[in-house]
Amino acid sequence: MNNPGVGQPTDRTLLERIRRGDTSGAAELFERYAPALLRFTDRLLSDRGTAEEVTQEVFVKVISRAHQYDGRAEVSSWLFAIAANACRDRKRRDRRATIVPLEAVPEPAQKGEGVESAIGDRERRDAVRRALSALSEEQREALVLARYHGLPYAEIAEVLGISVGAVKTRIFRAVEALKIRFSEGEASWNAAN
Amino acid sequence: MECSELTALVVGDLTGETNEEARERLSRHLSSCAQCREEKTRIESAWRLLGQDADAPVTSDFRRASLALIEDEMIRRRVRSFRPRPRWAIPLAYAAGLAVAAAGGAFVARQAGKTPAPAGTATAAANEQTSTTALPNLESGARLANVSYSAPDAQGRIGVSFDMESRRTVVGKPGDPELAKLLAYLVSRSTQTSGERSQAIEQVSSTYASRTVPASPEIVRALTSTLKRDPNPGVRKKAADALAAFPATPEIRAAFLEALSADRNPAVRLVAVEALAAAAKESPDPRTIESLREKAVDPAENGFVRAKAASALKGMEF
Numbered sequence: 005m006n007n008p009g010v011g012q013p014t015d016r017t018l019l020e021r022i023r024r025g026d027t028s029g030a031a032e033l034f035e036r037y038a039p040a041l042l043r044f045t046d047r048l049l050s051d052r053g054t055a056e057e058v059t060q061e062v063f064v065k066v067i068s069r070a071h072q073y074d075g076r077a078e079v080s081s082w083l084f085a086i087a088a089n090a091c092r093d094r095k096r097r098d099r100r101a102t103i104v105p106l107e108a109v110p111e112p113a114q115k116g117e118g119v120e121s122a123i124g125d126r127e128r129r130d131a132v133r134r135a136l137s138a139l140s141e142e143q144r145e146a147l148v149l150a151r152y153h154g155l156p157y158a159e160i161a162e163v164l165g166i167s168v169g170a171v172k173t174r175i176f177r178a179v180e181a182l183k184i185r186f187s188e189g190e191a192s193w194n195a196a197n
Numbered sequence: 198m199e200c201s202e203l204t205a206l207v208v209g210d211l212t213g214e215t216n217e218e219a220r221e222r223l224s225r226h227l228s229s230c231a232q233c234r235e236e237k238t239r240i241e242s243a244w245r246l247l248g249q250d251a252d253a254p255v256t257s258d259f260r261r262a263s264l265a266l267i268e269d270e271m272i273r274r275r276v277r278s279f280r281p282r283p284r285w286a287i288p289l290a291y292a293a294g295l296a297v298a299a300a301g302g303a304f305v306a307r308q309a310g311k312t313p314a315p316a317g318t319a320t321a322a323a324n325e326q327t328s329t330t331a332l333p334n335l336e337s338g339a340r341l342a343n344v345s346y347s348a349p350d351a352q353g354r355i356g357v358s359f360d361m362e363s364r365r366t367v368v369g370k371p372g373d374p375e376l377a378k379l380l381a382y383l384v385s386r387s388t389q390t391s392g393e394r395s396q397a398i399e400q401v402s403s404t405y406a407s408r409t410v411p412a413s414p415e416i417v418r419a420l421t422s423t424l425k426r427d428p429n430p431g432v433r434k435k436a437a438d439a440l441a442a443f444p445a446t447p448e449i450r451a452a453f454l455e456a457l458s459a460d461r462n463p464a465v466r467l468v469a470v471e472a473l474a475a476a477a478k479e480s481p482d483p484r485t486i487e488s489l490r491e492k493a494v495d496p497a498e499n500g501f502v503r504a505k506a507a508s509a510l511k512g513m514e515f
Contacts, residue, residue, distance in 0.1 A: 022271075025271060025274065026271075027267070027268055027271040027272075030267045030270075030271055031264055031267060031268075034263060034264065034267055038255050038260070038263065039252075039254075039255050042253050042255055042259075043252045043253050046252075046253035047250070051463055051464070051499065051501065052253055052463070052499075053430060053461070053462035053463040053464050053465075053499075054463070054464055055253060056259050056263075056430065056462075057430055057431050057434075057462075057464070059263070060262070060263050060266050060431070063263065063266070063267055063270075064266065064267075064270050067267065067270045067271060067274060068270070068274065128246070128249045129249050129250055129251055132246055132247055132249050132250040133250055136247075136250070147247075150212050151212075151244070151247050151248075152247075152250075152252075154212075156212075156213070156214065157212070157214055172205065172209075175208055175212070176204055176205050176208060179204060179208050179240060179243060179244070180204055182243045182246075182247070183204075183239050183240055183243045186239075186242065186243045186246055187239055187243075
């Protein structure tokens with residue numbers, strides 16, 4: 005997914021350097037993948053601070069498990085798989101704490117003349133984030149990888165450890181749910197667009 | 198093509214997974230089905246709206262903290278690979294020490310023409326000696342490497358082992374000032390890695406959270422200082438969790454108020470809200486209630502924190 009430039013070490017070379025204890029290899033892998041992994045964890049967890057922590061955990065796990073990488077999947081798929089598992093673990097742990105779902109949080113009262121005029125970029129982003137949060141964990145994982153990371157279905161299947169058919173079904177259901185959710189506010193969004 | 202296939206085909210087209218043949222089938226169907234044309238517009242609109250969600254940027258603080266963490270972890274792994282320490286090494290060392298002590302005792306007793314002391318007495322004496330292992334001088338701020346903790350023994354004593362020129366183990370009960378000093382040191386010293394500081398906080402939590410033995414002022418100071426200043430959000434969160442389990446002294450309450458207003462990490466602020474709400478229930482104070490009220494209505498605050506502050510206020514009686 006991340007093509008290194010000419011003369012740049014490949015992902016596998018970086019993992020090999022990590023295995024040998026080369027810190028610069030780990031730092032280079034971080035620079036290469038942190039932006040994508042942070043975007044991924046942020047969308048799965050809906051919380052920037054937690055996403056940063058989990059992304060750091062991913063790199064710590066990569067360091068400790070570098071010797072377990074068997075080369076069958078792309079390094080990028082392996083990293084996303086670790087990130088997806090780390091997000092699931094974090095959610096399981098946080099479920100024990102009393103966390104209120106984002107969609108249950110009341111929105112601040114709209115100010116100004118009307119709802120349509122008040123729907124700005126931030127509101128739209130929040131609406132999208134709430135819609136993503138309302139999807140099931142499985143649907144969200146598949147959709148985020150397809151929509152925001154442009155992964156082909158076969159690679160998504162590899163990351164999530166499921167069949168290509170299951171990927172299609174999850175994305176299909178996610179889009180169906182979003183279509184219904186968004187159509188309620190479609191008029192105002194289209195007007196704002 | 199059936200209308201029921203529409204979503205899959207349109208999504209396939211949007212993700213680049215649809216082949217030419219399917220695209221043509223879709224196109225033929227759309228030319229004769231107004232309902233599917235409308236539906237296709239809705240799907241594409243939903244897909245486009247998803248693009249409104251902004252990407253989380255890698256901030257310079259996050260990058261710096263992560264690279265420091267990576268460096269720590271790489272160093273830790275290098276140390277481990279050079280100095281493997283099998284699990285049985287420490288118990289074996291203890292057993293060898295006890296055997297030597299018992300043999301020495303028997304030899305001295307025989308020399309004095311007396312009956313050797315029973316083995317149990319020798320063990321107790323040896324244990325007593327282990328418990329008084331001197332705490333090294335920590336004033337220099339030295340790094341204590343390869344720290345490990347042992348579970349409480351029958352007398353409630355825990356052991357803290359570390360490398361400092363040689364391998365050392367300090368054993369003591371939770372109320373022992375030397376042990377408390379060592380734990381406080383491990384919690385707050387920046388010379389320790391984030392992982393080591395986290396581990397020390399976990400040990401402090403499991404040792405003092407039951408409240409049977411109160412944490413020493415030194416430990417509370419180390420935890421509040423970590424909550425305020427540690428660069429790693431995970432470590433700050435752990436410090437907050439540990440403090441939340443202690444009785445809310447004014448010092449702890451002040452640390453949580455500061456975390457609530459200044460900590461960049463919402464998970465830390467969330468713990469601060471919970472701890473302050475619990476403290477305010479026991480003894481309400483205006484500053485705590487005002488801080489919670491501000492958070493509950495702050496539109497810039499994270500939704501979880503805002504909701505938690507609001508629900509905490511609802512549960513209070515003024």
